[in-house]
Amino acid sequence: MQAVSAEEAQAVLGECADEIDIAFIAVDLPGEMDGFVLAKTIRERAEGIRVACRFFSEGSQACQPIVRRGPHLRKPYEPQTLVDWIKRLRIPK
Numbered sequence: 001m002q003a004v005s006a007e008e009a010q011a012v013l014g015e016c017a018d019e020i021d022i023a024f025i026a027v028d029l030p031g032e033m034d035g036f037v038l039a040k041t042i043r044e045r046a047e048g049i050r051v052a053c054r055f056f057s058e059g060s061q062a063c064q065p066i067v068r069r070g071p072h073l074r075k076p077y078e079p080q081t082l083v084d085w086i087k088r089l090r091i092p093k
Contacts, residue, residue, distance in 0.1 A: 006033035010041065022089050024052050050089045066076045 001016060013020065015044035023042050024064050027035035039051045 005029055005031035006035065006038040006041075007031050007037055012041065013046060013049075017049065020046070020049050022050045022052060022086060024086075052085070052089060 001012050001020065009023070009025075010033075016033075023039070025035040025039050029038065033041075041050050042049055042051050071089050
């Protein structure tokens, strides 16, 4: 599933939370809510979903408190890095 904005992601979450394992969130989202707020909202509303942030390198320190229990990925990254990273996230808690 894919959402273009945080608001759209919340709607998807409301409809399909039980089908979602991992939320891969860009910090720089369009709309009123950014990826930091979305990540926090997902953590609060759907504890079973693992949250991962994607951000530009200057955002790394700001993202840390939100993704303490999950990784973050800095741009640029190789496609295989993302695949390996998602595989690690899918390992049962």
